[in-house]
Amino acid sequence: MSNGNRVFVVDYQAISPLGITNEEILQSIEQKRLCGAPLSMRAGKSIGTIGAEVKAPLSDYYTHEHEVLREMCNFNRKMELTLSCYNLLEPRLEALYNACAPDRRAVAYGWGIDIVNIDKLPKGPQNGRSLIEILQDHNRRLGKINTMFNPNDIASMVIARKGQLFGWQKTILTACASSSQAIGTAFESIRSGDIHMALAGGGDSLFDPISFSGFSKLGIIASRCEQPQKSCKPFDLNRRGTLLGEGSGLLVLASEELVERAGITPKLEILGYGTSLDGYKITAPDPSGSGIYTAITDALSDADISPEVVDYVNMHGTGTIANDEVELKVVSDIYGKSGHSVLASSTKDRHGHQIAAAGIQEFIITALAMEHSLVPCTVNLEKPLSAEGVDLVQGENRRHNLNVCVSNSFAFGGVNSVLVMRKVK
């Protein structure tokens, strides 16, 4: 274990297909709500596929913002999800902000690829102009920000500026592991004493015509399903692919010293973080699972705990053929050897795979599960893959005291990221 300051999660906020308050998300988990549905976007209608969208209207959460930000939110869904998330959280940050100097606060934010949402551009004759020329015509520049050409760290900068988070800012660009790595890097920075407080998370949406078509073409999405809610079946023998989702989320992390100074009761403690590279293929995880094994064992070692004390693993569990088999095998190898059976599930069948926001979404769901002693089941799991020492929770949620939990996040290209958390006693 790395010696250093204890790091607490004192609050969290998500914008999710499951809801936009912690209470709504908890209720959705309890009710086993599945958000897969035909997409409202035009591409969804014409291509005939499905996804898990955030249906809640968000514009009320940024009507007071500068007109450039409002315009940016209209054009860039990730920005809309992010700004709404921060603005919902901000009123709860006052005590911490008052107790922590700006140069001891930081933000780490996972972000997906910025593909232009061409559905938002005016239709009509283009006279052979390139995409950039078209965008230049519609760009508005007010102050320093362009509305159509957003640098990929614009979300971190907006959050940093709003919260005076001037210790450092990091935009993590690691695809499906982005927000998990953002949490990991913020955790390590507080533990080492570099900063006292961080907002860590991520935001992503692929529901624009180009991104969505691109991901659909990869053949990893369970599309054209007669029962959209049932399309994604993590760890099922009949799994056919994942369900794309969208969302955003932020954890509020603080050092023990700051928690005491601000008089705040923490919700959880982060104990460890591990990350590794498969170095196998861009398109598939290493079938040997060695990279995933390294990330999990490094995280447990960093947390100074043995596998048998882990109560529950929130799996990456995408519902794809390649990921689920390898992940389950490695989890079985690590936890099965300890002689106890670890509870495990994937919740992607409920809220979809949110790519850069997947890690934060699932961390928050795990945190809610720990707070409320509720193990979320994989709702659509009917015929589970077998794995010794892993109790795949299927069909029904379970009531169980969860003291130590692990969240797995693995990315395209073979980036693995694992976080270990513990209930604060």
Add this chain to the structure above:
Amino acid sequence: MCSEAVYISDIVMVSPAFASLQELGDKWKEVIHAPSPLPETDDPYSVDTAKLMSLSLSEKNSKAMRKEVLASLILCENLLGRDSFSHMDRAAMSLYLATGLSFEGYADQINTITSTFLENSDEDAAHAMLYKRIHPLFALKTLTNASVCHIAQALGIRGRNATIGSTSYAGLQVIKEGCKELQKRGAEIALVGTANETALFSNESFGGIVPPGSYITGSDCFVFYLLETENSLEKRGVDPLCRIKKMECDASVADLFCEQGVSQEKELQFYKNHRESEKVLFSAPYDTGWDGVPTTHGDGLIHTHKGFGNFGVSSLLFSGALGASLISAGETKSVDCFDIDCYGRLSALSLEAIK
């Protein structure tokens, strides 16, 4: 001050700036290594992708990569190929990359599709056409972490990692991450780098952030450092180029809605507070029209980006590479490299000679 010394043992870089650097003489070539043969270019800001492809190990693979990925892979192949590392060394190596994340690398694929899409009055037909014409591997070409993953795959790196965006401030962050690996996590070798690909889209993205009256010309620059502990250097019998003396930053973000540029007063105060060395290398976030090769401004100040355009995320590592070159050539005992990014965040990297 670093708690345990971290050394820069090797540097590789590719940039059109090489052509101008040659006017400084040959000494830099002994320190800053480049792929051989050097991909010459007629464009002062851009490295030719086709010429890069001719240097790659696999033409088939290289065609599926955007320029940033291709250049990063070639540089790391060059770096690790020159230094003898065992399979175990490579597997344990950590890898941190800061990327400018250019949109340009795949814009060509969607430019024509977009025009056709927007001109089609039948929206359902337009979407169906778009779907049909998107290449199956398009999503993989856009992957933000593609460089790190291709490097890991080709060179057997399996360690801790991150891909960070997107301005020059991220350059300091990857060096800090590399140092943390060596100082706090027991690693002995870390590979850190920055990849800035010139692109019209990037120029537009950051164009609003430069001070009034200035302009920005993005320029290709790909730089990788090998960071090592003293123990690792001894085991390998390698002499380092220099030692990392200090890293400092002021990460306060400027008002995003203010028309004024970054405060020069703040910038100068930062330089004043953190200057310790005889030589100071600094980059600016925008090109104010200076031309020529890096020249001394008097009082030991060297503007490293003069006439090269903006190296974006690679700015600080480019200055650091020149600084390491000056130290290794015995021209100075230490250098301070300063940078300010387009959000007003200031970075300082100080390097010093070993003896």
